[in-house]
Amino acid sequence: MLRNTKINFFLLPVYTLACLCTFLILSASNLSAQVRMIYWTNDISNDIKNAERDGTGKNTLITGLDFPSGIALNQNTGKMYWADSNNKCIQKSNLNGTGIETIITTAGKPWAIHLDLKSNKIYWSETESSVIKRANIDGTGDEILVSTGVDFVGGIAIDLSNGKMYWTDWELETIKRADLNGLNIETLLEDPDIVARPWGLALDLRTSVMYWVEAGSGSSIKRANLDGSNIVILLDGTAGAWTNGFALDIAAGKMYWTNNNDTAAVRQANMDGTNIKTLVTESEFTGADGIALEFVRTLIPSNYLLLFP
Numbered sequence: 001m002l003r004n005t006k007i008n009f010f011l012l013p014v015y016t017l018a019c020l021c022t023f024l025i026l027s028a029s030n031l032s033a034q035v036r037m038i039y040w041t042n043d044i045s046n047d048i049k050n051a052e053r054d055g056t057g058k059n060t061l062i063t064g065l066d067f068p069s070g071i072a073l074n075q076n077t078g079k080m081y082w083a084d085s086n087n088k089c090i091q092k093s094n095l096n097g098t099g100i101e102t103i104i105t106t107a108g109k110p111w112a113i114h115l116d117l118k119s120n121k122i123y124w125s126e127t128e129s130s131v132i133k134r135a136n137i138d139g140t141g142d143e144i145l146v147s148t149g150v151d152f153v154g155g156i157a158i159d160l161s162n163g164k165m166y167w168t169d170w171e172l173e174t175i176k177r178a179d180l181n182g183l184n185i186e187t188l189l190e191d192p193d194i195v196a197r198p199w200g201l202a203l204d205l206r207t208s209v210m211y212w213v214e215a216g217s218g219s220s221i222k223r224a225n226l227d228g229s230n231i232v233i234l235l236d237g238t239a240g241a242w243t244n245g246f247a248l249d250i251a252a253g254k255m256y257w258t259n260n261n262d263t264a265a266v267r268q269a270n271m272d273g274t275n276i277k278t279l280v281t282e283s284e285f286t287g288a289d290g291i292a293l294e295f296v297r298t299l300i301p302s303n304y305l306l307l308f309p
Contacts (some may be wrong), residue, residue, distance in 0.1 A: 035249050037294040038266055038279070040258050041068035041082055044287025048082060048097065050294075055279030061097030061233060070113035070124065071245075071290040074137070082290065083110035083124060089291070090124060095294070103139030112167070113290075114156040123165065125153030132156065132182065145182030151179065155201030155212065155246065159226070166226075168198035168212055175201070175212065175228065188228030196220075200246025200257060200291070204271075211271075213243035213257050221246075221257065221273065234273030240264050245291030258288035266291065 016120045035053040039061075042049065046073065048062040066086035073080050073095070081092045081103075090104040090113065104110075104122075105297075109128030115122055120137040123145075130151050134143035136222065151171035158165055158180070166177045166188075175189040175198055189195040198216040203226070211234075214220045219242060221235040240259035253271050256279075265288040266280040 005309075011236050024208070028050075034252055035254070035256075036296040037175060038256060039071055039073065039292045039294065040245060040266060040280075040288050041065075041071050041290045042069045042265070042287045043069065043085075043289045044262070048080075049265075049280075051280055058280060062093065062100065067109075069111045069289050071292045072113050072122075073113045073294055074115055074117060074291045075135060075294060076117060080292065081113060081115065081122065083113050085109040085111060085127070090122070104135060104142065106133075112153050114157045114158055116158055116160065118160055123156050123158065125150070125167065127152050127158060132165075134180075146178060146185065147175070149185060152243075154199035157201045157203045157210070159203055159205060161205065164226075166201060166203065166210060168195075168201045170197050170199055170215070172223070173197060177226075181246065189224070189231075195222075196232060199244050202246050202248045202255075204248060204250055211246065211248060211255060213239065213246045215242050215244065215260075219259075221241045221255070221269075233272075233277070235269070238276065240267055244289050247291050247293045249293060249295075256291055256293065258291045259286065260288055262286060 009051050039050045045067045047060050049060050051058040065084050069083045069085050071082040078095050079092050080095055083090055088106045089102045090110050091102050091231050093100045106126055108126030109216040111125045111127055113124040121134055122137050125132050130162045131144050133142055134145050151169055153167045154170040155168040159296050163180050164177050165180050168175050173192045176187050178185040199215050200210045200213045202211050208226045209223050211223045219239045221239050222233050224231045240262045242261035243257050245258040255271050256268050263281055264278045265282050265286040269276045
């Protein structure tokens with residue numbers, strides 16, 4: 001084993017070096033990202049909190065907001081972004097809550113947000129004005145993508161490889177998708193008996209499946225193919241009161257969600273709906289809304305020390 005060993009790559013035979021590189025690549029490929037921290041907004045206490053992935057170590061990062069809703073993380077820059085709905089703005093800060101900046105002032109109340117880190121874009125919805133918009137991640141160059149056939153968009157998700165944007169509409173009780181520029185809108189689900197008050201939304205692009213939570217029908221979590229076919233009810237009335245935010249840890253096969261009218265703020269389950277756990281609780285109704293996951297990836301095990309010349 002290469003435990004605490006300094007390797008001079010210039011002195012290694014070609015065959016040995018090739019074997020070593022293969023070993024490192026295979027070792028790294030067997031390691032996957034895992035959740036480090038959970039972040040969520042609270043529209044009753046008007047703050048942003050985080051906790052360890054098991055729910056311990058809860059911290060209040062930012063206070064003094066006015067109905068914060070959607071939240072998203074950019075781990076490349078160590079920033080988090082959120083919609084402060086009643087103040088009609090989108091803000092960002094460091095992950096520890098310091099360095100708050102307002103990057104976008106909105107006409108309506110911003111709600112759902114989603115980051116496209118490949119193109120450095122931010123997508124968001126606005127209630128009142130009933131639109132979906134996009135801008136550069138620094139807030140410049142905002143544009144309206146969808147302005148018809150939308151009302152109260154609770155969740156947005158992006159499929160970059162196929163150039164599609166998905167969203168849930170809580171008021172219209174629909175799930176739709178369109179091209180990333182807002183064109184070619186398709187209604188995927190619209191029967192209230194099938195999709196009741198949909199809110200948080202996430203995509204598993206490995207299996208071409210979308211997951212969403214429903215605040216209606218006793219709070220449910222469902223999944224379907226990306227075209228809306230093959231609907232599966234994962235949790236039916238057992239997800240807690242008023243499910244809101246939703247996020248996936250696909251590598252670990254876990255899903256996380258928030259409850260807005262419950263003493264349980266954050267819950268977790270397997271992606272098939274089994275093994276429900278309450279991770280974070282509050283003494284009163286939480287008002288928990290948006291949720292985001294911070295991941296950590298270790299490419300080389302800590303017991304290996306590779307020093308390059």
